[in-house]
Amino acid sequence: MVKRRVSNPLALPVMSYLTTRPMHRYDLVRTLTANDDGRSVKFTPATVYMVVEQLEKAGFIVEHETLRTGAYPERIVYALTDEGRAECREWLRSLIADPAHEYPQFALALSLIGALEPDDAVRLLEERRGRVEEVQAEDRDSMEKALAAGLPPLFLVDEKYRLALMDAELGFIAGLIEDITAPETGWAGPWAAHLAQSRSQQPGDDDAHR
Amino acid sequence: MVKRRVSNPLALPVMSYLTTRPMHRYDLVRTLTANDDGRSVKFTPATVYMVVEQLEKAGFIVEHETLRTGAYPERIVYALTDEGRAECREWLRSLIADPAHEYPQFALALSLIGALEPDDAVRLLEERRGRVEEVQAEDRDSMEKALAAGLPPLFLVDEKYRLALMDAELGFIAGLIEDITAPETGWAGPWAAHLAQSRSQQPGDDDAHR
DNA sequence: GGGGTCATGTAATAGGTTACATGATTCT
C-alpha cells in the first residue's frame, strides 16, 4: 500500500462524485447522504468539510467557481484536477486488487473470549446470532426494495458482500457454539477448569504485599 | 452501544492483561507483541502509552508501585481497579453480544466499482482472489503450527474467524465475476454501454464555460 | 410571529501517528 496524501477513505467517494460534476461542500454532504454512502464510509458534515480541505491542499481538487445564492455565504464549487482523477482511479483499483488487513471488533473479542466462563460465552454468542439475523433480514429487505425499484444490481454489490460476510459469521458462530458445547469433546470442561485454577492461584495478587 | 470513557479498542487487551497481574507500560508493549495481538488490534508503543494514560485518567487503572531498576527511568507499575475490571468484562461481553457495523475497505470499493470498465474490474477481482488465497494459506499454516505446538484451539478462534471471512469473500468474488461475465445475461454489456454514454454526455464539463 | 427544526458552517478539543531522542545491549 502506497502512502496516500489524503488517507481518509471518505475522500474516495468524494472524488468519485466530483468526477461527475463540480460541487460545493454541502452539495457533497447531501449527495453522500442521499446515496446512503454512510453504509460504506463513516462521515458527518464536519468530516466532509475536512476532507475537502485536505484534498485541496493535496492538489486533487481546485476551486472552480464561487456561487453567491441568496443570503448564504459564498459557496466555493470544487472541481477534480487531473491528478485527482488519477488518484481516485488508482486508489479504487488498489482497494480492489489488494486485500487490506482489517480489524473487526468481533475478532478482538474472540481473541479474549477465554476470559469469560464458557456458558456465559455461549449465551452471548447466541445473543449475537439473533442480532446478526435481524440485521441481515433488514438488509435483505431494503436490498429487494431497491431492486424492485429498478436499481441495477451492480450498485448493490457492496450490500451483497455484507450479506455474504454475515452468512459466514453465522456459520462460524454456530460452529463455535458446537465446539464449546459438544457433549464429550467440547471445550467447556477444560476451559472452566483452567479458569477456576488460575483464579485460585492468585487469590488477590495484592495480598502478597500486605 | 454505550459511550466508553476510553474508546480505543486497544484498551481492552491492555485491561485484560492487567487482570492477570500489574504491569508497567513497556511490559504491556512486550506482552502485546509477544502474543501477536497486532493481528486483532492496531498498536504501536506510542499508542499503548497513550491508552494507559487514558485508562488512568478514567480511573480504570491506578499506580501500583514504582520500580527503579538499573539506569532506567522509574517505571510505574499499574494495577486494574475494580471499576476497570468491571469495564473490561462488560466491554468484552458487549463486543460479543452486539454486532457492530464495520467499514471494510472492500465494501467501499465495491460501492464504487461501477466507475471502472467491467473487464478492468474483473481483472482486479481476479488479482484480489489470488492475494486472498495467499494470505489464507499463510494463516492456515501458522495456525496449524500453533496447534501442533500445543496451543489450545480456544486461543485460535479469532484466527479461525478470519479464515471463515476470507472463505466467504472468495465465494463472493467468484460469484461476482460470474455475474459480470456470464455469456448472455452478464452485466458487462449494459455496464460498458452505460459508461460510454455518460462519458460522451459531458465531454469535458469545462468546455461549456469557455 | 415566535418557537422548533433543518441547512450550513466553524472552532475547540480530543485522539492517534510519526518522528525523533536517549540510553542499553550486542556484535565484531
Added chain:
DNA sequence: AGAATCATGTAACCTATTACATGACCCC
C-alpha cells in the same frame, strides 16, 4: 571500542469528533 540495533519514552504534528453558531424554513 565503535557501530548497529534494541528498549524505552516523549514531543510535535496531523486527523477526527464534538459542540456550538447562525440563518433559513416551517408550523401552528
